[in-house]
Amino acid sequence: MSDVLEPEAWLARFARDADAAGFRVAEFGRVGGAPLLAAERRPAKPLMHIYLSAGIHGDEPAGTLALGALMERRWFDGAIAWHVLPLLNPSGMAAGTRESREGIDLNRDYLAAADPGTRAHRAWLRAEGWRYDLTLALHEDWESRGFYLYELGDNAGRCFGPEIVRDVEAVIAIDRAAQIDGYPASDGQVFPPEDNPEIRDRWPEQLYLREHHTRLALTLETPSAFPLAERIAAHIRAVDAVMRLARESQGA
Numbered sequence: 001m002s003d004v005l006e007p008e009a010w011l012a013r014f015a016r017d018a019d020a021a022g023f024r025v026a027e028f029g030r031v032g033g034a035p036l037l038a039a040e041r042r043p044a045k046p047l048m049h050i051y052l053s054a055g056i057h058g059d060e061p062a063g064t065l066a067l068g069a070l071m072e073r074r075w076f077d078g079a080i081a082w083h084v085l086p087l088l089n090p091s092g093m094a095a096g097t098r099e100s101r102e103g104i105d106l107n108r109d110y111l112a113a114a115d116p117g118t119r120a121h122r123a124w125l126r127a128e129g130w131r132y133d134l135t136l137a138l139h140e141d142w143e144s145r146g147f148y149l150y151e152l153g154d155n156a157g158r159c160f161g162p163e164i165v166r167d168v169e170a171v172i173a174i175d176r177a178a179q180i181d182g183y184p185a186s187d188g189q190v191f192p193p194e195d196n197p198e199i200r201d202r203w204p205e206q207l208y209l210r211e212h213h214t215r216l217a218l219t220l221e222t223p224s225a226f227p228l229a230e231r232i233a234a235h236i237r238a239v240d241a242v243m244r245l246a247r248e249s250q251g252a
C-alpha cells in the first residue's frame with residue numbers, strides 16, 4: 001500500500017461503500033478536482049451524535065484509510081447519528097504534503113479560514129447548526145514514538161483518554177514521553193496549557209468544534225514512522241474504544 005493515496009478514486013470508492021451502508025453522502029465543497037465529502041446516517045431517535053474526521057494533513061493517510069476500512073466493513077452502530085468526513089485535505093493527500101495546495105496548514109486555519117476548504121467546512125457545520133456529543137479527529141505524527149491523544153472537554157465529567165490508551169496499547173506502542181509536541185504529557189495523553197500561544201490565533205479543527213459544535217473533542221495521533229497497517233489498526237482500535245466508552249456513558 002502506498003503512503004500517498006489517490007484522492008479522487010479513493011473518495012469514489014468511499015462514497016460507494018457509504019451508500020451501501022445506508023449513509024447519505026454530501027459534497028460540501030470541492031478543492032482542485034476532488035470533492036469534500038461528508039457521509040451522514042441518522043436514525044429517528046439517535047442515542048448520540050458523533051463526528052469523525054481525518055486527512056486534514058495530507059501526509060497522514062492512516063486515519064483516512066481507517067475510516068474507509070470501517071465504512072467498508074459496516075462498523076457504524078445503527079443507534080447513533082454519524083457524520084464521517086474521511087478526507088479534509090484531498091489536495092495535500094494527492095501531493096503527500098501536510099499543507100493544502102494553497103500552502104496552508106488547515107489544522108491551524110479554523111479561526112482565519114484562509115483556505116477555501118476550511119471555509120467550506122465551517123459553512124457546512126454552521127448551516128445545519130450541528131451539535132455533537134463527541135468529535136474525533138484522526139491524525140499522525142512524524143516525531144512521536146507511539147500513539148497519543150488530546151482530550152478537550154468532557155462527557156458528563158468522564159475522561160476517556162486513559163481507557164483508550166489502555167485498549168490501543170494492545171496493537172501499538174504508546175508514546176509515554178513527559179513532553180509531546182512541546183506540551184506536558186503523561187501516559188500517552190497530552191495536556192496543552194489553557195492559554196496556548198501556538199494556537200491562540202491559529203485554531204485547529206477540534207478547537208473550533210469544541211467552541212461551536214461539540215461537548216467532547218478527541219484528537220488521536222499515530223506514529224508515522226511505524227508500518228502503515230499498524231497505524232490503521234491503532235486508529236481502528238482507538239475508535240472502537242471510544243464507541244464502547246460513549247455507549248457506557250449513555251448507559252446503553
Ligand SMILES: [Zn+2]
Binds near residue numbers: 056060107139
Ligand atoms: Zn495532523
